[in-house]
Amino acid sequence: MPTYWLVLSLLVLAAVGYVLGRNRALQTAGGDTRALHSLPNYYGLNVALTSLVPALGVLIVWMLVQPVFVDSRVSTLIPDSAVPEDATLDLVMSDVRRVADGLDEAVEQGALTPSEARQLDAEATDIRARLGEVGVALGSDVRPEVLRAAQRYRQLTSVGKTAMSIVVAVLALGGLAWSYSQTHKDFRARNVVEKGVLALLVVAASLAILTTIGIVFSMFFETINFFGLHSWKDFFFGSTWAPNFRGDSELSILPLLWGTLYISFVALLVSVPIGLFAAIYLSEYANGATRSFAKPLLEILAGIPTIVYGLFALLTVGPMLADVFAKGGLLGVEWMTGATSVVTAGVVMGIMLIPFVSSLSDDIINAVPQSMRDGSLGLGATQSETVRQVVLPAALPGIVGAILLAASRAIGETMIVVMGAGAIAKFSLNPLESMTTITTRIVSQLTGDTDFASPETLVAFALGLTLFVLTLGLNVLALYIVRKYREQYE
């Protein structure tokens, strides 16, 4: 992999630059560091950073842009007639890439010489078989125009790689030479280096924004593609979720949303009372020892990975519920058909959420001023009356915020529902039936062989975007409420 070597040589060059710059600065000062404008290390750093940072930046940008550029140039080579009826240009392009990668692989393993690979003829040789020999499996026979495109793809990619190496090397050496020539005892090296470092810090901080933009855009464009293939009315207002990989599927979010909200509701039904009472006891009644013992133990529940809860739902809680409610169970009723159900996932998720509710509420109850409690107790109220009639009403907005945060966690939770909730999308009120959620469907539509041209795959992006908007909205609302509440008592 030449990119590794490129990066490695850049680093070596920077290290060399550091030594050179430092030495030159000392030389111009006649070995007397007091004559320098900055500390000697800054001269070295200046040379190292000037040669490394621009080159590395160009390298990263180049690697991001080149695939798009090559794709757009190559795809013009494929005439519309070459795209089969049941496929799209994207699909043909992925064939092209696979053939190109296969040829590269074959050259690397020595099954083909580079010139042979360039002169292959789709009519004369069976390329599929030859690539099969080196372990590259192709789905179908290679058509001439695909091969031509693949050859063009290889050519452009290798030209791009070479050009990239040259540009990066020139930049690095140029930066080194330029900053080296500037190095002099009166050069304000520290100021320059600090400006450069500050710029790097800004870049790091804006990465958070880039991530958000990446999330929104990656889902937004695919969602638009999806609505080009599938009617948005059916997605938002339809009533059936029935993906069918032969096409003509009904993809409506409503049954999934119902399952999601139902499971989240059950989870909150478990976690809110337990979490809230635990928080009240810990903040109002418990002494220091109990508090420092019970609080961390409860918080362990929040640190356990969700896969553990998922397994617990699938293998312990589900079968236990089935022993009671399913056919031949303890109650002699047949309310459950399998181990997966709304209750299975909901209860387990509720356990996971207990510490979320309890520690957030704990903070909020502690923020209620002591004077309010003292006033109430002074008037003769018992402690529980104080909690119920004074502390809780005062803390209510904050507690609502905490519950909303827990709800947003519940809606976005994946592993527990994937393993515990089931796969049937339906509107039903029976909590012992299995139902499915938005997150489970995202997982099932995007795992395995995915074809990014079919609505059945693209729907996952629309679901993801809905989920993102939903949880983001809940979070913003919750944080707003909590902040407003804090201000009230500050």
Added chain:
Amino acid sequence: MTDISHQSAPQSRHAGSLLQKDSRTVRRNRAEARFKIYGIFAIAVGMLMLAVLVYNIVTRGVGAYSQTFITLDVELLESKLDKNGNRNLEEIKKVTTFGYAPLIKNAFEKKVEELGIKTPLKPKDQAAILSKSAEAQLRDFVIANPDKIGETIEFRFLANSRVDGYMKGRVTRESIANDKSISVEQLDLVDQLHKAGVLNKTFNIDFITGADASDQRPEAAGMGVSMIGSLFMMLVVLALALPIGVAASIYLEEFAPRNWLTDIIEVNISNLAAVPSIVFGILGLAVFINYMHLPMSAPLVGGLVLTLMTLPTIIISTRASLKSVPPSIRDAALGVGASKMQAVFHHVLPLAAPGILTGTIIGLAQALGETAPLLLIGMVGFIASNAPDSIASGLLSPNSAMPAQIYEWAKRADPAFYERAWGGIIILLVFLVTMNTVAVILRRRFERRW
């Protein structure tokens, strides 16, 4: 004064002794006691759940650490393995695992005869209580030591997962009524072999160090390779999230001017921390795999996705520890002539380092247990059978990760895999507990209160 207050003291509405509580007070006190019990009950339920969870994991997972082995003396017949007798490795390799089956069958027959066990089973069915991996184990040994051909060597073979289940009490004579892969006669044989000391349950190091195995051989599956996958992912996360997170926090905490752009970045980071992890998986699939064509299932991609997910956690904790360094330190540095950058990098950052380290470890622990995004970038459904041989292949060749491996086992149909899944969780939790303990110790030891 006293007289007046005494006279005008309000009369209690309920006449009677202070020592005898009236019915309303009794009711209120009862309500108080009830309320307190609700609180204790809630905490008890929370703890109980924790206890149940831990009990469940330990009791169901501990079985994965012991495995049933059968000791046999196998004669490596030259006539079967190396017909020409020239010990040519290429020719020895031509003998497939099927060619080794008769050797094991003979060894088994001999062992049973030697012990004087009477069984109605044919030798082929007797040998069926061994794992399907036995032939491969024998073949690997012969290829590694071709000079041993012709000798008789003692081997420890894995028993079949049903036999193992029988030894652990998961499989009983009643439960195998409809099971074609094992019969009651075979279980009788197992009992006799056990009594003779040939078949034993011992500690199974292969579960910790070994690779995953196919659906047919739950007894041979291990966590080792997926642990390496997780390790590489964590390396990527550490190498990217720590520097980027620290740089971002330093900018936001020490240099950023208070303007709308900074506000947007701050709101953004706090919201990113609450985005469901699966959304990061979608991002990874769309950007790293579809757009940048990085390989599916590669730990590098998993690491990148988890980096984006952990960044907000690290930024938030780093900012908190930078904030806790008192301004007097900065002022002192500036006062003796340091630039702002020098004050931050030479004085504030070293003082905040323990807090940053603690936050990073906790972020890494979170990333280690995360599963959902890994499902979308293809780290599940993949049998990680070989350990990577170099750093580049560790990063780029397909692998699994610990939580993804556990999910994979939980999905399979054979209950023998469930035991492995619970066992895998024990390993995962050991890692998490260790990391969190280290974080707590670091905090206790180096935290300074100013």
